[in-house]
Amino acid sequence: MSDFLILGGGMAGASAGYFLAEHGSVVLLEKEDQPGYHSTGRSAALFTENYGSPTIRALSVGTRPFLEDPPAGFADHPLLGPRGVLMLAPPSHAEIFAEELANGRKTAPELREVSLDEAAALCPVLRPGAFVRAMYEPTAMDMDVHAIHQGFLRGFRARGGRVVTAAEPRSLSRADGVWRAETSAGDFAAPVVVNAGGAWADEIARMAGVRPIGLVPKRRTAFTFDPPAGTDVAHWPLTADLAESFYFKPEAGRVLASPADETPMPPCDVQPDEIDVATAAARIEAATVLEVRRITHKWAWLRSFVADKTPVVGFAPDAPGFFWLAGQGGYGIQTSAAMGRVAAALATSGEVPADLARLGVRKENLAPERLGS
Ligand SMILES: Cc1cc2nc3c(=O)[nH]c(=O)nc-3n(C[C@H](O)[C@H](O)[C@H](O)COP(=O)(O)OP(=O)(O)OC[C@H]3O[C@@H](n4cnc5c(N)ncnc54)[C@H](O)[C@@H]3O)c2cc1C
Known part of the structure; x- marks a missing residue:
């Protein structure tokens, strides 16, 4: 025993x-x-x-x-690497931007508003006009x-x-x-x-x-696709919108994307739903000048929540x-x-x-x- x-x-x-x-x-x-x-x-x-x-x-x-x-001895290389998060406000979320920024700064003090030009410098594929304000968390990391x-x-x-x-x-x-x-x-x-x-x-x-x-397990879908030829995505931040309708980030030279879905499911081995993949692709194409042409890998798994x-x-x-x-x-x-x-x-x-x-x-x-x- x-x-x-x-x-x-x-x-x-x-x-x-x-x-x-x-x-x-x-x-x-x-x-x-x-x-x-x-x-x-x-x-x-x-x-x-x-x-x-x-x-x-x-x-x-x-x-x-x-x-x-x-x-000592836990790992033989760093567990965190630089990434950053760029959070974008579409027109529908302009009014809650200031509140979200103030709330975020309580635990991420380096979170700050950036101009749309700075946002475009951080993530050069943003579609002009799609967003009205942006905030950047430089201390967010890859794990x-x-x-x-x-x-x-x-x-x-x-x-x-x-x-x-x-x-x-x-x-x-x-x-x-x-x-x-x-x-x-x-x-x-x-x-x-x-x-x-x-x-x-x-x-x-x-x-x-x-x-x-x-407990409610909820499906979250993700996939990777190729960026335009010759585009170096390595230093892009994770880019998301305040409406939580998509995010994307670099992943080994490709782009990892998600529709940020939360579909309730029984506990099981989950498969991605084509509709969720297509939804994410459409939202990312609306938010950026990227074209989601060839999906190289897709998966879905469960995130489990209580109320x-x-x-x-x-x-x-x-x-x-x-x-x-x-x-x-x-x-x-x-x-x-x-x-x-x-x-x-x-x-x-x-x-x-x-x-x-x-x-x-x-x-x-x-x-x-x-x-x-
Ligand atoms: C697409 C996606 C993206 C995510 N992104 C992030 C992120 O960026 N950052 C972050 O922090 N988190 C992220 N998460 C959440 C994170 O992955 C989970 O919160 C975390 O893995 C949960 O760990 P866990 O040990 O509770 O669950 P699991 O990793 O699912 O482990 C539970 C284990 O219990 C075992 N088990 C079940 N029943 C039994 C039994 N009866 N007896 C013995 N073993 C049993 C299962 O086989 C399993 O191995 C993401 C999740 C998903 C799906």
Whole structure:
């Protein structure tokens, strides 16, 4: 028997395991052959402090120091690289621009308004006249998601943690103060089980007889296409609009684009819908002088949210020893280090680490109780 059993080896489970392994013995069960097969392996790899609820922003700010300067041996190359975010206001969003800028500057102080000429210098393919104002976040970064995920898993193992793959529980039940998971890779037991099952977190709760949190997996589509011949896209920022109707960014010499879709789906292996790809292409062609001619790769995966779009981290009120770590939505990579620390602290001491509390991370804003019954 271990002290903690984690279900799910994506970014949430791996980062929580990394920090929990400082407190006791931990076994991490992953249903797939490889941890990171699901959402963690499909992200757009952007770190921005101007995105999401106040709690998400605080967790992102709290993750930055770890990603900028990870512990020795965590990774053999930098985890962050320069990118920047250019956010454009179409005429329909001119009125909310000032409010969005002021709100963003609370957590991304270098966010600033830029002229449309400066915007065109940053991203030379913008269509003249399509936007009325622009803001630029120079401190937004690209993340090496694979290196971050592998760093957490490697550190977890170095601290004595054990990863078991192809281990999907057939049953999960509690007796005599201990949770027991029966899997095809053997049976495992611990007094505390951490539900880091990504899109499947509510299914895991149902299997355990725990009240679900109303998690909704939402499909997000992405694809890459070739820029015009001879165009060097490497230094373009991630470019998006305030209406959240598209974004695009450089990706290994090509352009990665998304319609920023959020289509509710059951948890599954998702396929991109042609309509979403065509929608994104049309929006990008309207916003820029780019032509989306040849799509080189397309994919879709799930971003899972509860109603307030803030993660659920804490013990279930209706099931002793059942710890929620779910609802990371579209921010699970950029919040990973702080989220892992918070999860480990709440599962052991019951309190948010003081430095993260100072940034505004509150136990009650993460607790499953906030969602009601
Ligand atoms: C297209 C796209 C773009 C994104 N862009 C960004 C971005 O730019 N920046 C950012 O920070 N985030 C981004 N995200 C969000 C980010 O990818 C997720 O928030 C994050 O990966 C969630 O991690 P997770 O560990 O909760 O989920 P997952 O990575 O899905 O991991 C959950 C794991 O649990 C396993 N599992 C499920 N059920 C069981 C079970 N019963 N037993 C054992 N294991 C189980 C699954 O196999 C899976 O490996 C994006 C997501 C998408 C889809």
